[in-house]
Amino acid sequence: MLEARPHEPASLSDASSVNRDDVESRLDPITGNWTIFAPHRGQRPEEFVPPKDFVGKQIRCPFCPGNESETPPPVWVGRVVEDDSSHDVLDPSSFQSAKNDWSVRVVPNKFPAVGDASPRSHHAPKPPREASLFTRRPLTGGHEVIIESRSHATSLSQLDVAEIQLAFLAFRDRIRYWRGVPGIAYVTAFKNAGARAGASLRHTHSQLIATDRVPSAVASMIDRMIRHRVSSGCCLLCDLVRAELKARQRVVWRDKSLIAYCPFASHLPMLVRVTTLEHQACYEDLDDLMIESAARLVRRVVAWLEKIRPGTAYNFCLHTRPPGTQDPPDSFHWSIDIFPRITQIAGFEWGSHCMINPVLPEIAASKFRACAREEDPRRLR
Amino acid sequence: MLEARPHEPASLSDASSVNRDDVESRLDPITGNWTIFAPHRGQRPEEFVPPKDFVGKQIRCPFCPGNESETPPPVWVGRVVEDDSSHDVLDPSSFQSAKNDWSVRVVPNKFPAVGDASPRSHHAPKPPREASLFTRRPLTGGHEVIIESRSHATSLSQLDVAEIQLAFLAFRDRIRYWRGVPGIAYVTAFKNAGARAGASLRHTHSQLIATDRVPSAVASMIDRMIRHRVSSGCCLLCDLVRAELKARQRVVWRDKSLIAYCPFASHLPMLVRVTTLEHQACYEDLDDLMIESAARLVRRVVAWLEKIRPGTAYNFCLHTRPPGTQDPPDSFHWSIDIFPRITQIAGFEWGSHCMINPVLPEIAASKFRACAREEDPRRLR
Numbered sequence: 001m002l003e004a005r006p007h008e009p010a011s012l013s014d015a016s017s018v019n020r021d022d023v024e025s026r027l028d029p030i031t032g033n034w035t036i037f038a039p040h041r042g043q044r045p046e047e048f049v050p051p052k053d054f055v056g057k058q059i060r061c062p063f064c065p066g067n068e069s070e071t072p073p074p075v076w077v078g079r080v081v082e083d084d085s086s087h088d089v090l091d092p093s094s095f096q097s098a099k100n101d102w103s104v105r106v107v108p109n110k111f112p113a114v115g116d117a118s119p120r121s122h123h124a125p126k127p128p129r130e131a132s133l134f135t136r137r138p139l140t141g142g143h144e145v146i147i148e149s150r151s152h153a154t155s156l157s158q159l160d161v162a163e164i165q166l167a168f169l170a171f172r173d174r175i176r177y178w179r180g181v182p183g184i185a186y187v188t189a190f191k192n193a194g195a196r197a198g199a200s201l202r203h204t205h206s207q208l209i210a211t212d213r214v215p216s217a218v219a220s221m222i223d224r225m226i227r228h229r230v231s232s233g234c235c236l237l238c239d240l241v242r243a244e245l246k247a248r249q250r251v252v253w254r255d256k257s258l259i260a261y262c263p264f265a266s267h268l269p270m271l272v273r274v275t276t277l278e279h280q281a282c283y284e285d286l287d288d289l290m291i292e293s294a295a296r297l298v299r300r301v302v303a304w305l306e307k308i309r310p311g312t313a314y315n316f317c318l319h320t321r322p323p324g325t326q327d328p329p330d331s332f333h334w335s336i337d338i339f340p341r342i343t344q345i346a347g348f349e350w351g352s353h354c355m356i357n358p359v360l361p362e363i364a365a366s367k368f369r370a371c372a373r374e375e376d377p378r379r380l381r
Numbered sequence: 382m383l384e385a386r387p388h389e390p391a392s393l394s395d396a397s398s399v400n401r402d403d404v405e406s407r408l409d410p411i412t413g414n415w416t417i418f419a420p421h422r423g424q425r426p427e428e429f430v431p432p433k434d435f436v437g438k439q440i441r442c443p444f445c446p447g448n449e450s451e452t453p454p455p456v457w458v459g460r461v462v463e464d465d466s467s468h469d470v471l472d473p474s475s476f477q478s479a480k481n482d483w484s485v486r487v488v489p490n491k492f493p494a495v496g497d498a499s500p501r502s503h504h505a506p507k508p509p510r511e512a513s514l515f516t517r518r519p520l521t522g523g524h525e526v527i528i529e530s531r532s533h534a535t536s537l538s539q540l541d542v543a544e545i546q547l548a549f550l551a552f553r554d555r556i557r558y559w560r561g562v563p564g565i566a567y568v569t570a571f572k573n574a575g576a577r578a579g580a581s582l583r584h585t586h587s588q589l590i591a592t593d594r595v596p597s598a599v600a601s602m603i604d605r606m607i608r609h610r611v612s613s614g615c616c617l618l619c620d621l622v623r624a625e626l627k628a629r630q631r632v633v634w635r636d637k638s639l640i641a642y643c644p645f646a647s648h649l650p651m652l653v654r655v656t657t658l659e660h661q662a663c664y665e666d667l668d669d670l671m672i673e674s675a676a677r678l679v680r681r682v683v684a685w686l687e688k689i690r691p692g693t694a695y696n697f698c699l700h701t702r703p704p705g706t707q708d709p710p711d712s713f714h715w716s717i718d719i720f721p722r723i724t725q726i727a728g729f730e731w732g733s734h735c736m737i738n739p740v741l742p743e744i745a746a747s748k749f750r751a752c753a754r755e756e757d758p759r760r761l762r
Contacts, residue, residue, distance in 0.1 A: 023496045025594070027516040033597055036494055036520055044492045047440050047583050048576035059428050111425045113417055113729070113737050115404045133624045134645050135408040139417055190728025195429035198727025202428050209729055213406070216414055217734030243514045264515050268731075317732030337732070345726060346579025347571025348494070348590055350649075351698030351718070353598030356494050 026265035029228070029236060030221050034354060035265045041358045063147045063203035065100050075144065076106035076173055078166040087166050089173070104166040105147050106174055106208075112143035114211055141211040142178055146170050146189070153204045155193055157303040161296055167206065168295035175284040175320060178210035185324025186214045194313025196341040206316075214322045222325055222332060229331035237333035238279050240264075250361045252304075252368040257290060258297055262361035262368070269359035270308070271339040272301050272368065281327075283320040283334040294336070301338050304371035312340040407646035410609070410617060411602050415735060416646045422739045444528045444584035446481050456525065457487035457554055459547040468547050470554070485547040486528050487555055487589075493524035495592055522592040523559055527551050527570070534585045536574055538684040542677055548587065549676035556665040556701060559591035566705025567595045575694025577722040587697075595703045603706055603713060610712035618714035619660050621645075631742045633685075633749040638671060639678050643742035643749070650740035651689070652720040653682050653749065662708075664701040664715040675717070682719050685752035693721040 025034040062070035077090040080103040087103070115138055148167040149159050156164060171189045178187045191206040192199040214222075228236040244251055244261045252272060253260040260274045274297055280286060286294070298316065305314060316339075321332035342359075349355055406415040443451035458471040461484040468484070496519055529548040530540050537545060552570045559568045572587040573580040595603075609617040625632055625642045633653060634641040641655045655678055661667060667675070679697065686695060697720075702713035723740075730736055 023494065023520050024517050025520040026518075029514055029516070034594070038492075038494045041492050041494060044581050045440055045443065046581045047438055047442075048581065049438055057428055057430055059426055061428075062426065111419075111422050113404065113419045113422060133410055133621055134628070135410070136405050137407075139404050139406040186733070188729065188732050190732050192725075192727045196725060198725040198730075200425050200427045200429065207729070209733075213415070215733040215735035240514055247515070315728040315731055317728050319732065339731075341725075344573075344577060344579040344722075346573045347696040347698050348569065348588070349579075350696055350720075351569050351571050351700065352567070352590075352596040354596035 028263070028265035028267065029240065030224060031217070031267075032220065032224055033265075033267065035267045036354060036356045037358075037360055038356055039358060039360055039363075041356065061152060061201065061203050063145075063201065063205060064152055065102075065150050068100070068105075071107040071145070071147075072110060074102075074105040074107050075177075076104075076170050077102050078104040078170060080160070080162040080166060087162060087169075089169070103150060103163055104170055106144050106170050107147065109143040109145050109207065113209060114139050114141040114143050116140060116142075137213075139211060139213070141184060141186075141209065142181075143210075144174060144208045146174075146206040146208065148204045148206060152202070154202045155204060155302060155306065156191070156299050157306055159204065159299065161299065164295045164299050165292040168291050168298075169288065171206070171208065171318060172284045172286065172291055174208050175282075178208070179284065179323040181210070183212045184210045186211045186218065186322040187320065189318040191314075191316045193315070194311075194341070196313035197315045199313070214324050218322065222322070222327060225331040225333075226327050226329065229327075229329045235279050235331060235333050237275060237335065241275065241277060250365045252301070252365050253297065253372055255293075258293055260297055260301055260368075262365040264361060266339075266357060266361050266364075267355040268339045269342045269357050270305065270364045270367075271337055271361075272305075272364075273335050273337050274298055274301065275333060275335040279330075280334055281321040281330055281332045283318060283336075286334075298336060298338060300372075300375070301368070304368050304375075305338070305340055307371050308367055309340055309342070312342075314338065314340045409644070409646035409648065410621065411605060412598070412648075413601065413605055414646075414648065416648045417735060417737045418739075418741055419737055420739055420741055420744075422737065442533060442582065442584050444526075444582065444586060445533055446483075446531050449481070449486075452488040452526070452528075453491060455483075455486040455488050456558075457551050458483050459485040459551060461541070461543040461547060468543060468550075470550070484531060484544055485551055487525050487551050488528065490524040490526050490588065494590060495520050495522040495524050497521060497523075518594075520592060520594070522565060522567075522590065523562075524591075525555060525589045527555075527587040527589065529585045529587060533583070535583045536585060536683060536687065537572070537680050538687055540585065540680065542680065545676045545680045546673040549672050549679075550669065552587070552589065552699060553665045553667065553672055555589050556663075559589070560665065560704040562591070564593045565591045567592045567599065567703040568701065570699040572695075572697045574696070575692075575722070577694035578696045580694075595705050599703065603703070603708060606712040606714075607708050607710065610708075610710045616660050616712060616714050618656060618716065622656065622658060631746045633682070633746050634678065634753055636674075639674055641678055641682055641749075643746040645742060647738060647742050647745075648736040649720045650723045650738050651686065651745045651748075652718055652742075653686075653745075654716050654718050655679055655682065656714060656716040660711075661715055662702040662711055662713045664699055664717075667715075679717060679719060681753070681756070682749070685749050685756075686719070686721050688752050689748055690721055690723070693723070695719065695721045 022040060023038045025036050027034050060067060074092045077092050079088050079090060146167055149163050153159060175187050178184050187210040189206055189208045225236045241259055250262045257276055259277055260272050263273050317337050320334045403421060404419050406417050408415050455473045458473050460469050460471060527548055530544050534540060556568050559565050568591040570587055570589045606617045622640055631643045638657055640658055641653050644654050698718050701715045
């Protein structure tokens with residue numbers, strides 16, 4: 001049994017010998033996909049050394065103070081009150097006159113991945129255009145950028161706690177806004193940090209996309225969660241969290257209200273999932289205190305990750321119940337997945353859609369726990 | 382309508398202005414997934430310049446002549462006959478005595494992603510180990526490396542036609558071998574060229590993976606193909622090829638027997654699919670002549686790709702009917718997808734499993750056609 005393994009490699013690639021018996025596949029009960037775990041693959045000879053990050057060009061950063069005119073006007077503005085690290089959410093329309101006085105601001109993406117569906121839009125959604133084998137549809141919704149700091153910081157771990165808390169409150173407010181827009185079926189927030197994670201700009205920012213359709217893979221996850229809820233009477237993620245706490249192999253952190261753990265069948269190496277111990281379908285229904293705690297925990301996870309892999313590119317994805325979901329028994333449960341970009345998706349994964357993960361989540365969790373133990377207590381503010 | 386668009390951008394990123402109306406999503410009838418096309422996203426400011434390739438380390442190349450002892454003994458050996466560019470397939474067991482006399486050789490991967498299921502293995506497959514939420518299974522099968530040349534070439538386009546033809550015959554012979562091994566349910570061949578495509582070594586090589594289970598995404602594609610076959614009486618890929626030939630928007634190349642085209646709902650930019658015009662479920666059932674033609678065409682597609690994006694990393698994936706498939710009406714149809722690694726999979730794609738493609742396949746196909754027109758006729762041998 002895997003749990004009985006005595007060794008814990010000191011780095012990602014130092015298993016003691018090539019052992020084909022260590023290959024196993026694990027089922028992700030939420031996605032229904034199997035992940036192949038092949039820890040010895042980290043021992044392969046490697047002719048390529050990845051650059052620390054891609055080369056940077058000199059550009060005028062559109063997210064820095066003074067360059068606000070390079071982005072569309074904000075739809076959300078927050079300001080940290082210096083004296084007591086509390087914060088105000090400002091009226092974005094009145095904010096125009098004092099452009100420069102912000103800590104976190106949210107602006108429409110100038111290069112959106114979806115057509116415009118905001119109430120201000122003049123474009124009525126086009127009717128579907130169908131053909132037997134060539135089915136195409138317009139896609140409408142919103143695409144926003146959450147600029148998380150005035151400073152040209154490049155990672156969440158460099159933010160003040162007050163800044164990241166404001167950014168996480170911005171996610172909540174903007175998700176609430178979009179779930180109220182007629183026709184919006186899906187909303188997600190995510191972060192691309194570093195070129196290898198898909199970022200095109202360095203200044204720390206996240207994004208939100210709202211669309212008029214639930215992506216098919218998300219719909220099929222929700223189907224699985226509904227089936228579990230109906231058959232067992234419990235939320236699948238609540239059950240998983242309880243099982244992880246009992247197994248004590250993959251839990252990174254827990255407190256009274258939150259848990260961070262490395263899921264049993266992670267499709268990506270070193271992935272950490274953060275969620276509430278108590279059932280909660282929608283991130284945007286969390287209260288201020290819980291959102292601020294989640295923001296602090298995500299910042300710490302990123303700091304641990306950067307301690308293990310300095311300068312790593314990473315993403316996070318926020319999953320909340322899609323507004324277009326029909327799940328009467330309240331089967332969904334919000335979560336945030338944080339993961340570094342270590343491996344490249346290669347030909348096998350593209351062809352089979354089956355991921356090969358060289359890092360067991362048990363090993364990943366033990367590394368994160370070691371970082372948590374060594375943490376500077378001042379960061380826990 | 383998209384087809385009526387008068388302009389064709391001269392590069393991947395020069396649409397004339399940001400136009401949110403150009404966003405549309407398209408359904409891939411084989412996978413059932415929607416891809417978002419957002420051509421204007423190529424105009425985003427870009428602070429990162431990707432390196433030409435990752436930095437190279439000096440290692441003793443295990444695939445070069447003279448270093449054969451660094452790989453396990455070959456399971457397949459082919460030799461180009463210099464005089465007439467014909468080739469011999471040698472008996473790998475008798476080959477041991479004259480190790481150095483090979484053009485293409487296939488060896489077991491020293492760092493396999495699957496446990497051993499070859500008849501030579503002493504390990505009987507373990508029984509499934511199940512737990513309610515933590516389901517794990519051993520994964521057995523084979524993982525082989527096809528070393529495509531004696532020379533330390535780094536891309537298919539640098540190979541002699543005779544070499545790539547031998548490599549493609551090796552795929553056929555090894556897929557045939559694995560589909561005969563009891564318990565093998567899925568076989569695929571693929572190539573990772575360049576670090577961004579997931580390669581760890583430069584010397585030109587492909588890989589083959591055989592497993593005792595059909596990956597769930599592949600099973601669901603096959604379900605869709607079976608449903609189409611049952612409802613329409615035709616193979617879905619045959620129908621798609623006919624529709625592409627009729628639409629004349631996305632076809633890159635065709636001759637009497639083969640077609641290369643950019644699929645309507647490509648999940649990745651600049652992807653080219655190669656297949657036979659005539660229905661054929663299994664790549665490994667093609668005759669020598671057809672395999673040699675397919676090899677030549679894939680080599681040309683890679684050369685076109687490298688003309689458009691010099692030095693690009695790329696993958697290909699070979700899809701053939703999985704031996705474990707129950708498709709009585711013969712619904713599957715083999716194909717090879719070739720694609721450069723242009724975009725990074727970012728947070729939105731990881732969270733939603735919905736891909737954003739900045740390059741319309743109509744644009745991609747026109748670029749490939751332009752390369753085909755300018756091609757050196759000597760390469761068409």
